[in-house]
Amino acid sequence: MEQKWPQQLWLVRHGQSAGNVAREVAEASQQFLIDIADRDVDVPLSDLGKRQAAAMSDWFHGLGPDDQPSVILFSPYVRARTTAQAVLDRLDRSQLTAVAADERLREKEFGILDRLTPLGIRDKYPELAEQRAHVGKFYFRPPGGESWCDVILRLRSVIDTITREYRGERVLIVAHQVIVNCFRYLLERLDEDAILAIDRAGDVPNCGITEYRFDPAAGKHGKLMLVQANFVAPLEDAGTPVTHQKDQPAAPKS
Template identity: 35%
Template sequence: MKVVVEADGGSRGNPGPAGYGALVRDAASGAVLAERYAGIGVATNNVAEYQGLIAGLRAAADLGADDVLVRMDSKLVVEQMSGRWQVKHPAMKPLAAQAREVARAFATVAYEWIPRARNGDADELANRAMDEQAGIEPSGAATGTAAHVTAPPAVWSGAVGEPTRLYLVRHGQTALSVERRYSGRGNPALTDVGRRQAAAVGRRVTSAVLPAVVLSSPLDRALTTARAISADVVVDEDLVEVDFGTWEGLTFAEAADRDPDLHRRWLGDSSVPAPGGESFDEVLVRVGRLLDRVLDRWAGRDVVLVSHVSPIKQLLRLGLDVGPTLLYRLHLDLASVSVVEFYPDGFASVRSVNDTSHLV
């Protein structure tokens, strides 16, 4: 699919309150396929322009675009991204690198400078972002059935900056999951169905977000799933499943029969560990530690985390800022994908949970 990305950014003060706008058009018809805009706090014009570019490229990637033409009225960004000018400013280097990494998802990408008068739609979105960030109401209501905006959650929440977007992937099927047995630190391999699920979720993730950082639990069922997404996988011990202790390999009924009182308490109190194993509160501690590392090392990036039910639920819990009740009421399917974003100002947004559309 061939698309045109139009992007812009602005700052009222340079540096001052800043925002960006971007839209994606079908290259043949000119129809608008997606719009993105957000306030980014206090920044310069150039930072805002790069943020607009990154948002536009990501929107094009989300649509599955192959060939991309980027049009901007920023001579600086166009020349730097085309490789004709060097990126010298320290604040620009990571943004340019981030944009190039997103652009690697496309078969072709080209950059074209256009006069400001031809970039009015992206400029309007950037100004809308700055207005909403400042709490300024629009001067008139939109009319007509086609008047709608596709905008990131930051527009409505007040969050600022580029989020770190986590794609939370549960591993594929194993023999223990078929038999509905507790499967923690044991290391069963994927079944044939599980390998097909891993291939499907791999296609789903790579079509949407690669290139991205891919982290995985050290257990084989997760690693095999992760390698269906990328050959370059970083193993992180904190993504391992909860330790079920002596309940490992048992069904729910078998564990309840063996330790009825403890099992009952374990189901209602996240501080209670499985016998010889781990509590959900302990999982939360290590998952929080993992999240801190990810946000520090890969801020503003797309990061894929391939893991298990318990760590993924804890990450969603951190995104929603809710208590442990979520652990007992949320279902996550095998090879499902959930998406949560964490912003530099501490805000978080859960975008989707338990997506299995790729398995149909």
């Protein structure tokens, strides 16, 4: 039977963003609102985030032409697009099968909670904080926003595209923390408890690499198997600080 999966799949969270930094400052000073004027889609990388993207890109370049990504898909948000561009700048574009921004890879939408710190959410929308605590972050959908289940639904569509158009390719996806975790939920066939346990264990590192390879002996028709998660040796080897900051409009872990 013809292989339906890519030969290899990498999931990468964008480099540290100005939003990550602003959120950290707001929480440390017990502010209600994250001080950043940009739309979430327009939030750029910080200077450190650019260095992280460069170090990660050097690692992909070092794989050599036979093992480098042949397809690059990325969130259209500036921080993810800029991170993906850093990789593109280190590869031979003529050897790539596809390069595309895909809105289905965008950040989880936080609706009316956007730019609020956890303290700000409890102050301005105590009923939503209570609802989230009762329902849990996997199913909780803020007004105008998305739950993790909503994100998973759009990523199922991305997987359909990948298995239809990029069979046997080496696919790199550059996106966001929730996107990485929700892909893990789908590819590793996890349940709510398992993926939330991974989430509680720590935030996805900026420019951390999660890697899968196709194993023809796995399952009935072969499947992608996890090789490594949140791999940050490229940053460490380059002497670039590793950050694990939350995305800017997030609620506390549960």
